[in-house]
Structures are given as structure tokens and as C-alpha cells.
Amino acid sequence: MPEAPRLSVDWFDGRSARPRSVQAWIDGGRLHFDEHSVPLNRITWPERQRHGQRQILLPGGGLLSIDDAAAFDAWARASGRADSLVVRWQQSWRLAMLSLLLMLAGLAAGYRWGLPWAVDTAVDLTPVAAEQRLGEQVLAGLEGDWLRPSQLTTAQQQAWRDRWSRHLARAQAAGSTPLPGRYVIHIRDGGKSLGPNAFALPGGDIVITDELLTLLADEPDAVMTVLAHELGHVHHRHGLRLMLRAGAVGVVTSVIVGDFSALLAAAPAVLASNAYSRDNEREADQYGRSLARAAGADTSRMAVFFERLAKRHATVADNPLAIAISSHPADADRVRFFSTP
Numbered sequence: 534m535p536e537a538p539r540l541s542v543d544w545f546d547g548r549s550a551r552p553r554s555v556q557a558w559i560d561g562g563r564l565h566f567d568e569h570s571v572p573l574n575r576i577t578w579p580e581r582q583r584h585g586q587r588q589i590l591l592p593g594g595g596l597l598s599i600d601d602a603a604a605f606d607a608w609a610r611a612s613g614r615a616d617s618l619v620v621r622w623q624q625s626w627r628l629a630m631l632s633l634l635l636m637l638a639g640l641a642a643g644y645r646w647g648l649p650w651a652v653d654t655a656v657d658l659t660p661v662a663a664e665q666r667l668g669e670q671v672l673a674g675l676e677g678d679w680l681r682p683s684q685l686t687t688a689q690q691q692a693w694r695d696r697w698s699r700h701l702a703r704a705q706a707a708g709s710t711p712l713p714g715r716y717v718i719h720i721r722d723g724g725k726s727l728g729p730n731a732f733a734l735p736g737g738d739i740v741i742t743d744e745l746l747t748l749l750a751d752e753p754d755a756v757m758t759v760l761a762h763e764l765g766h767v768h769h770r771h772g773l774r775l776m777l778r779a780g781a782v783g784v785v786t787s788v789i790v791g792d793f794s795a796l797l798a799a800a801p802a803v804l805a806s807n808a809y810s811r812d813n814e815r816e817a818d819q820y821g822r823s824l825a826r827a828a829g830a831d832t833s834r835m836a837v838f839f840e841r842l843a844k845r846h847a848t849v850a851d852n853p854l855a856i857a858i859s860s861h862p863a864d865a866d867r868v869r870f871f872s873t874p
């Protein structure tokens with residue numbers, strides 16, 4: 534009998550946000566990776582997505598991720614898993630119910646809008662409290678591995694916080710777009726791996742690194758615009774949307790049936806390995822620009838931020854935390870957007 538084909542994947546164990554590179558193969562009705570194996574009927578196979586990444590969700594919150602979709606599809610076919618999605622749907626009434634929902638959505642809006650509709654519906658159905666627990670879970674997963682206590686002095690941190698409060702109060706007074714109901718800004722040492730960065734988690738937790746505040750110490754308006762951009766992600770619940778989209782059907786189902794345990798367990802790994810979509814970034818930029826301007830900040834200073842980041846990227850390895858602001862260098866459009874009156 535020929536040996537089962539193997540695939541190199543990144544394994545997120547569901548507790549830590551750091552992946553390990555392992556080999557995966559299918560044999561005897563089980564998926565094997567590293568020293569572990571899981572029965573095939575307990576894993577969630579990836580949705581077919583147009584772009585890059587494929588992810589296998591493991592029971593208990595881990596996931597296997599691979600950027601090379603073509604390699605994954607070839608491996609899945611060679612392992613006899615081409616029809617897995619349909620087969621799995623038939624095995625579970627919950628998924629069958631959801632497939633019916635998705636079919637209706639598909640009929641109503643066409644295939645292209647089927648999944649976004651399911652995601653939007655699931656976002657609306659997710660209680661704010663559940664979203665906050667997701668964020669807390671992710672933050673706990675990042676602390677230690679990615680984030681350390683801030684090295685800035687208490688006075689320095691307070692000076693930034695005071696500045697933001699003043700800015701946001703000014704924006705509110707100017708009648709800007711409403712602020713998210715809950716947001717908490719955490720200042721952390723991002724170390725070598727995160728460097729100058731900021732990102733927003735589901736439920737309103739926003740992390741800004743010492744390195745970003747140091748890089749932009751003389752550019753408070755750029756810092757304010759970055760913060761406003763992250764508030765935009767919170768306002769639009771992009772973190773939750775990203776998780777639902779990344780987990781696709783399995784996770785959407787967990788929201789619809791009201792069982793958030795799978796969503797909670799998968800949160801750190803999903804958010805560490807998936808980037809916000811371009812549409813979400815554009816929405817956050819839109820919200821951020823108008824909020825920052827209402828606060829009296831000169832958003833064109835973002836050009837300086839992108840310039841300094843680009844200079845750093847020339848010497849520093851690519852950013853592995855996909856939702857972080859510096860993981861996607863700005864294109865000219867974005868710079869222009871923040872500079873357009």
C-alpha cells in the first residue's frame with residue numbers, strides 16, 4: 534500500500550498564538566499530525582475560499598493552517614477528501630440546518646453573497662458579552678508570547694492616555710461618528726516580533742505597542758489616527774466578522790445554535806493567523822479618518838507612519854501577527870486617502 538501523502542502545515546494548539554510547523558497525513562480514518570491524531574469526523578474542513586489560506590479546525594480549539602491553497606487541495610484530493618464538505622454536512626443535523634439556511638441565502642442573493650450574509654446574520658446574533666469573552670481569550674493567548682508589560686514609564690503612558698481622552702472628547706463635542714460602546718486601550722511591549730504595531734480584538738480591546746508610541750513620539754496626530762482606525766475595527770465588529778469568516782460554516786453554526794465554546798477555543802489561533810479583509814481595512818480607515826479629523830488631528834501625518842514602517846520593514850522580518858496594523862504595508866491609495874482633504 535502506498536504511503537499516505539504528507540503536507541507541511543502550521544499547527545496552532547489553541548492555547549498559544551504561536552504556530553509549530555508539523556507534517557499532516559490521513560490514515561485509517563484519522564488525521565495525523567505531529568504525535569497526535571484526530572478522527573476525521575471530528576474536524577472541520579476548510580471552506581473553499583478564493584484566496585490563499587486553508588485551515589482545518591481541530592476539536593478543542595486548535596487548527597492546522599497552510600498558506601499554499603493549491604498544495605492543500607492537491608493533498609486533500611490525493612488523500613481522498615475531495616468530497617469531505619458534502620459528506621460532513623450530511624453527518625450533522627446542525628450543519629444540515631445551516632446548509633439549508635445557506636442555500637436559502639444563496640437563492641436569495643446568489644452564491645457570491647451567501648456566506649457574507651450568513652456571517653452578517655451571525656454577527657447580529659452574537660451577544661456583545663460573548664464577543665467580549667472572545668477578545669479576552671485572544672488577549673490572554675497573546676500575553677506572554679507576543680506581549681509583555683509596557684516598558685514606558687507610568688507618566689509616559691498617562692500622557693498618551695490623557696492626549697487620547699482629550700482628542701476623543703473633542704471629537705464627541707464636534708458630533709463625530711459615535712464611539713464604540715466599549716473600548717479598552719492596552720499599552721504593551723511588542724518586542725522584536727511585533728515591533729511598532731496596533732490591533733483591535735473582538736469586544737473592544739485595542740493593543741498599542743511601546744514601539745509604535747516610540748516610533749511616533751513626535752507624531753501624535755499619526756498615533757491618534759492609528760487609534761481611530763482601530764476604533765473603526767471595533768465599531769464595525771471586524772474581529773468577530775473575521776473569526777466567523779475564517780471559521781466559515783462550523784463557527785457560524787456555533788453562533789446560530791448558541792454554543793460559543795468552539796468559537797472561544799479557536800479564537801487566539803484564528804485571529805493570529807488571519808488578516809482583516811481589504812474591505813474591512815477600508816471601512817476602518819474611513820471611520821478612523823473622520824474620527825481623527827473631528828478630534829482635530831492632521832491625518833496626513835499617516836504618510837510619515839507608513840514611511841517609517843517601510844524603512845523598518847527593510848531591516849525587520851515580516852510581521853507574523855496577521856491582524857496587526859504593520860503586517861500589510863500601505864499602498865499609495867491608502868496614503869492618498871489619509872492626505873485627501
Ligand SMILES: [Zn+2]
Pocket residue numbers: 762766809814817858
Ligand atoms: Zn486595520
